[in-house]
Each structure stands twice: as structure tokens, then as C-alpha cells.
Amino acid sequence: xxxxxxxxxxxxxxxxxxxxxxxxxxxxxxxxxxxxxxxxxxxxxxxxxxxxxxxxxxxxxxxxxxxxxxxxxxxxxxxxxxxxxxxxxxxxxxxxxxxxxxxxxxxxxxxxxxxxxxxxxxxxxxxxxxxxxxxxxxxxxxxxxxxxxxxxxxxxxxxxxxxxxxxxxxxxxxxxxxxxxxxxxxxxxxxxxxxxxxxxxxxxxxxxxxxxxxxxxxxxxxxxxxxxxxxxxxxxxxxxxxxxxxxxxxxxxxxxxxxxxxxxxxxxxxxxxxxxxxxxxxxxxxxxxxxxxxxxxxxxxxxxxxxxxxxxxxxxxxxxxxxxxxxxxxxxxxxxxxxxxxxxxxxxxxxxxxxxxxxxxxxxxxxxxxxxxxxxxxxxxxxxxxx
Numbered sequence: 001x002x003x004x005x006x007x008x009x010x011x012x013x014x015x016x017x018x019x020x021x022x023x024x025x026x027x028x029x030x031x032x033x034x035x036x037x038x039x040x041x042x043x044x045x046x047x048x049x050x051x052x053x054x055x056x057x058x059x060x061x062x063x064x065x066x067x068x069x070x071x072x073x074x075x076x077x078x079x080x081x082x083x084x085x086x087x088x089x090x091x092x093x094x095x096x097x098x099x100x101x102x103x104x105x106x107x108x109x110x111x112x113x114x115x116x117x118x119x120x121x122x123x124x125x126x127x128x129x130x131x132x133x134x135x136x137x138x139x140x141x142x143x144x145x146x147x148x149x150x151x152x153x154x155x156x157x158x159x160x161x162x163x164x165x166x167x168x169x170x171x172x173x174x175x176x177x178x179x180x181x182x183x184x185x186x187x188x189x190x191x192x193x194x195x196x197x198x199x200x201x202x203x204x205x206x207x208x209x210x211x212x213x214x215x216x217x218x219x220x221x222x223x224x225x226x227x228x229x230x231x232x233x234x235x236x237x238x239x240x241x242x243x244x245x246x247x248x249x250x251x252x253x254x255x256x257x258x259x260x261x262x263x264x265x266x267x268x269x270x271x272x273x274x275x276x277x278x279x280x281x282x283x284x285x286x287x288x289x290x291x292x293x294x295x296x297x298x299x300x301x302x303x304x305x306x307x308x309x310x311x312x313x314x315x316x317x318x319x320x321x322x323x324x325x326x327x328x329x330x331x332x333x334x335x336x337x338x339x340x341x342x343x344x345x346x347x348x349x350x351x352x353x354x355x356x357x358x359x360x361x362x363x364x365x366x367x368x369x370x371x372x373x374x375x376x377x378x379x380x381x382x383x384x385x386x387x
Contacts, residue, residue, distance in 0.1 A: 014065075016276070019299025020058055022307025025315045026352075027051035028161070032319060033351060036326035037343040038122035038336075047262050049215075050269070052164050053224050055315075057273055059168060060228020067179050068236050076183055082176045084378060089172040091374025096366045097165060100316050101143055104159045108132045111159040111320070114327025121330045128213070132159050149218075152211035159319060163216040170218040171225050178229065187233055191226055191246065195253075198222050223250050227270055231277050239281045244274045310359030313367065318355045325350060 031048030033039075044050075067076065067085070074081040104111070112132030119126030134157050139148075148154035149166025156163050181190035198219040202209055215221050227247045234243025251270045255263040275292060278285055298304065307314075326347055329335045335343060 014277075015305065016296040016299035017058060017062065018308025018311075019301070019304030020054065020276075020308075021311040022304055022309075023299070024051045024054040024058070025311035026307065027054075028315055029318045029322075029352065029355060030348070032161075033322055033326070033344055033348050035125050036118055036322055037329070037340065037347050038118075038125060039340040039344050043261065044265070047265070050262050050265060053221075053266060054269065055164065056167075056171075056221060056224040057228040057231070057269070059171065060225035061231045061273075061277070062228075063172075063175050064179065064229040064232035065235070067175075068232060076176070076179050083381070085176055086172065087374055087378050087381070089169075091370055091377070092367075093165065093169065095370025095373065096313060096316065096362060097162070098144065099366065100320075100362075101158065101160065101162070104320065105135055105140055105143075107320070108135055108159055111323050114324045115159075117327040118323075118330045121336055128156075131157055134158075149216040152208070152213070155216040156213040159323065160316060161319060162316070163214040165316070167216050167218060167221060171222075174218065178226075182229070182233065187230070188246065191230070191250075194222060194226065195250070223254055224266075226250060227273075231274060234274070235277055235279050240274060240277075240279060241282060244271070244282060247274065306360075307356075310356055310363050313359035313362040314355045317358055317362070318351065321354050321358070322347065322351045 027045075028048045028051045031046055031051065034042065034046060039046075063085075067074075070081075074084060109132060112129050115127065115132060116129065139154060139157055142148040142151065142154040143158060143162070143166075146166055146169040148157065149163060149170055155166065178190065178194065181193070185193070201219040209217060209220060212220070227250055230243045230247045230250075231240075234240040234247075237243070247270050248267065251263075251267040255267060257263075275282060275288060276295060278288075278292060280289075329343070329347060335346070338346075
């Protein structure tokens with residue numbers, strides 16, 4: 001196997017992942033703007049669900065990458081390691097999610113009014129009005145507890161794109177068990193058992209799975225997270241080729257199940273992610289090394305880092321800005337009569353800067369303090385456990 005020294009031996013922190021997260025958030029934002037302005041179908045740009053898959057790949061990779069890097073200090077079988085992992089993830093997600101969720105619930109009916117105005121002009125873009133109007137205590141409690149993605153009725157019931165946040169929290173809940181299975185059973189056997197369980201649920205609980213308006217239940221998307229875990233596992237091994245083969249197999253299997261352009265592109269995304277994370281052991285590493293390094297530098301530049309830092313805030317809040325603006329624009333005949341590219345451009349010129357400005361404020365005022373609070377809580381718990 002080739003071992004390109006330019007690709008091997010990077011530190012545990014991989015800065016280009018920040019740029020990838022930023023790109024995924026912008027991709028989701030643009031795909032939503034295309035829908036909200038009645039835009040035509042455009043391959044890739046319209047596939048916001050593939051951008052969310054990229055988030056899942058990155059999440060699976062980062063969780064496993066960090067778990068492997070900390071293995072000597074935080075053994076996988078230790079209950080303390082599990083608690084530390086859950087606390088880290090909770091304080092990464094919840095401090096921003098809770099206040100934004102509260103705002104979304106408060107303004108939900110108004111958001112629904114604007115969304116209805118859009119659907120009146122472009123009916124094929126409409127979503128269920130109850131998604132916005134439900135201000136019940138049960139809906140609030142289900143979301144504040146992160147249990148909403150386990151129940152189809154609540155999984156897509158706010159003005160936020162938070163179905164994927166609930167999905168992430170499901171993944172975090174089971175991730176330590178997945179890593180223990182990788183360690184005790186071998187990665188291949190563990191993957192086979194997990195995929196088999198997902199297929200069993202898909203086959204014998206079909207009505208339950210089909211009741212989800214979005215793929216918010218973990219068994220629907222676990223294979224994407226598993227591919228991310230395999231990238232991290234392969235990167236820690238002598239050769240990444242076996243991991244690449246397993247991951248292509250997973251993506252190809254779901255391609256046969258879904259039979260869509262998105263599924264085809266997902267296979268290519270998996271291959272691209274492996275080569276971007278390449279440690280120099282993949283076939284053709286020398287031939288693509290220059291391209292890989294350029295991409296890593298591009299995703300590590302200052303703009304990319306800014307987009308990565310604000311990616312969670314932008315992803316979570318952009319609809320709160322985009323829906324009212326698009327709804328107001330849709331009420332004007334002159335706007336509706338414009339070419340779809342002009343409509344998209346007008347809304348994007350306003351929403352994108354506003355989203356990133358808000359994202360930067362929230363990142364500094366909420367996200368970073370939330371992460372710091374989590375570290376303080378973990379430090380105190382660590383001291384108590386040591387005593």
C-alpha cells in the first residue's frame with residue numbers, strides 16, 4: 001500500500017471538518033430557500049437531505065475519532081466514559097437549542113401564517129399547518145426532553161429543522177454501545193448486526209417507520225452514522241481500504257433500497273469523504289494527494305472556519321428568518337412573476353447575511369458559554385468521582 005507522508009500523521013484535530021460543516025449548513029439553507037421561493041428542481045442544490053447526511057457522516061466520524069483518541073484516558077467500557085460523553089454532547093446541543101426552541105414555539109402560529117402564504121402560491125411546497133401551530137405543553141415537553149424523534153406525531157412539529165437534532169441525540173444515546181460492540185464483536189460483525197436490526201425494524205414495523213414525516217428515527221439513518229464511524233476506524237488502522245469497501249457496500253445496499261439520484265450521489269460522497277480523510281493508505285493516494293491537500297486547505301481557511309463555527313446556529317435558526325421573508329415576498333404578485341433564480345437571489349441576499357450575523361452572535365453568546373459550562377460541570381463531577 002502507498003503511504004503518502006503528506007497525508008499521514010495529522011494531529012487529532014482536523015480543521016477542514018469545520019469547513020465541511022459550514023458547507024453542509026449553507027447547503028441546507030440554500031435548499032430551503034429554493035423551496036420557499038418556489039424554485040425549480042436543481043440537482044445537488046435541491047438535495048438538502050444529502051447535506052443532512054453529510055452532517056451525519058461528520059458526526060459519526062467525529063464521535064468515533066475522538067473516542068479512539070481518548071481511549072487510553074477514557075476506556076470505552078467505563079461508565080464514567082459514557083457519562084462524560086453524554087454530558088459533552090448535551091452541553092454542545094442543548095444550551096442553544098432550548099432558547100431557540102422556546103422562540104419557535106412562541107412564534108409558531110405566525111410562522112405558520114407565512115408558510116401558508118407560500119403554499120398558496122406554490123402548493124407543492126406546503127407542509128402540515130400543525131407543524132407550526134402546536135403550542136401544547138406535551139409538544140414542548142417532548143422537544144425539551146429530546147424524546148420527540150421517537151414518536152412520529154412529534155417528530156416534525158416545530159418551525160425548526162430540529163428533526164435531525166432529535167436524530168443526533170438518539171445517535172449519541174446509543175453511540176457508546178456501538179463502540180463497545182465494535183471493540184468486543186469486531187467492527188464487521190457489529191455493523192452486520194446493527195444493519196440487520198435496522199432492516200428488521202424496517203420490515204416488521206413498517207407502519208411505524210412510514211408514519212415519520214422526516215427520517216427522524218435512528219434505524220432509518222443509522223447506516224449513515226455507521227459509515228462515519230467506519231471512516232474514523234479505518235483511519236486508525238494500517239489500511240483504510242477495508243473500511244472503504246465496507247462503507248461503499250453500506251451505501252450501495254441503501255442505493256438498491258432507495259433507487260434515487262440522491263442515493264447514487266451518496267455513494268460518491270462516501271468515497272470523497274474517505275479520500276478527504278485519507279491517511280495515505282488508500283489506493284491512488286499519491287495521485288490525488290495534491291488535490292486532497294488543496295481541499296483540506298480550502299476547508300480550513302478563515303472563511304470556512306467562520307462558517308463551521310456558526311454552522312449549528314445557522315442550521316437551527318435560518319428558517320425563523322427565511323419563512324417570514326419568503327412569506328411576505330410571496331404576497332406580492334410582482335415577486336411571484338419573477339424568474340425563480342431572481343426570487344431565490346432576492347431572498348438569499350437578505351437571509352444569508354442575516355443568518356450568519358445571528359449565528360455569530362449566538363455562537364459567542366450562547367454556544368461557547370454552554371460548552372464552557374459543560375466543561376465546568378464535568379470537572380466538578382470528575383472531582384467528586386475521584387474522591
